[in-house]
Amino acid sequence: MDKPAISIRGLTRRFDDLVAVRDLSLDVASGELLGLVGPDGAGKTTTLRMLAGVLPPSEGDAIVLGQSIATRPEAMKSDIAYMSQRFGLYQDLTVRENIEFYADLYAVPRVDLPDRIERLYAFSRLGPFERRLAGDLSGGMKQKLGLCCALVHRPRLLLLDEPTFGVDPISRRDLWLIIHERIAGGTTAIVSTAYMEEAERCDRVAFLHEGRLVGLDEPRALQGSLGADVVELEVDRPRQALVELARSPLVRSATPFGDSLRLVLRREADWSAVRAALEAAGLRIARADAARPSLEDVFVELVRRMDEARP
Template sequence: MSASSPDAVRAEALTRRFGDFTAVDGLSFTVAPGELFGLVGPDGAGKTTTLRMLAGVLRPSAGDAFIRGIGVARDPEGVKHEIAYMSQRFGLYADLTVMENLSFYADLYRVPKRERPARFERLFHFSNLAPFKDRLAGKLSGGMKQKLGLSCALVHQPQVLLLDEPTFGVDPISRRDLWLIVHDMVAQGMTAVVSTAYMDEAERFDRVALLHQGRLLALDTPAALQRGLPGEILLAQVADVRRARDLLARHPRVRRAAIFGDALHLNVADAAADAPPLETALRDAGLAPAALRPIAPSMEDVFIEHMTEAT
């Protein structure tokens, strides 16, 4: 790392255009060494494009990013020695076994042969793939493929880990296992930048960058973003959530009404004072709810708030 660059990752007005379309628009942030940093937002937010630029795979249209002091625009090949990048479609070889895939990536990254047994054992410990080391990668479940892909990315012990939606489409147990691996690596000093569209995963990060249409909406710790949400949140469980949402969205005591599964989150100024008149409004409309109750804001509440402000 450059002595003049204490950040593990730094983006400076990072921008990427595809013709007239701007996928990433002037994105700036820093990531400290050993930090678990999240790029959080829906599809089309610019997460994958940002990670591809950080990995040196895609050249920025404007701005720059630095990995341990190495500029991705000036020296994309130099960046690749510092990172592991796991894309949404990581290049496993279906006709090779688990062990053969690991050995192939160890060859690719020029891992010394004397160091491989210890590294493989450590990766098998994290991933729980040892019982399947002789199974073809093409015969693994989706979650096991993701864990193998992550193990292959980690075989050369990179300083910075870049993961593009690693838990997308995997089962809950594999999702938990993947996060355990990432947290273990960060606890040992690795820096990780991880993208996700799952708002419930945002609370796992040390800090999160909320992205929407290529722009940065907010950047802070999850707890600070939740504390900074204006007003308070009331939970309303009703039979007809859409009708209730349409009714309460027009109520003068409600800043915002959003559907969360079979319930509503109502952003109000004062939960204790606003709950009784809102319960009355629901009853008068034939939508008698269970008692409205205050809850802590979720990261999805935070994202909706910032997205609404930006549009």
């Protein structure tokens, strides 16, 4: 494997009493797409800000594209692109003016610019709106414009903070297409998201909770690591079933999932025992299938284990 694009060691950031990121260490390989996943307040934004060189770490360091973010935060800025969570472009500039502004800041050769802008328009489909003020775009188009501004200088590393937050499903798919295209072209990326189902699109997933790294692996490996059974179940009286299951010491969680219920069993538990308990309560089970654990199941389990391990 090549030298990692990012090498994070003991990265910590405090805000007064609050530790937003605690002793984070991980490597990101060149050309890898890493998903930074966790609920609000997990430390995703703080981590990305430090990696982008806009927030100095309290302790630790990260070597980003060969440069230390603690001592030389400006050194790698022309090779990376950072897209903040909050829309950070100028709402009172047009689509094209925004792109040209960032092209100037990143010193994109002027002769290349018309061609690059055309390509950005081609995949973002923003061409027809180039004279529209950024503030008048829809949420999805705004994010696409943000990505266009971030990509105009062909960065080697993308740091995207919740790029799909509040974006309609179609635009969301477009955004991921763009990101995957870049990865295929050799770009490295860290993308944060609070949506668990999006994490499955990443090469690896880093779970963050309360500033700590609670899990780091490929999505499938994480799902396999749960070590507990997940059962999708259809019963005749789902509400009563939920009440019964909540009482059961064998079931970790039971959540309605469309017409069915989704059960995560305790590690030591056995499905037949749960089934027997439900039938003893007079419920009729129409269907029961073993299911693949979702990343959400894994995340919840990892957080539970972390909480248990704490004194």
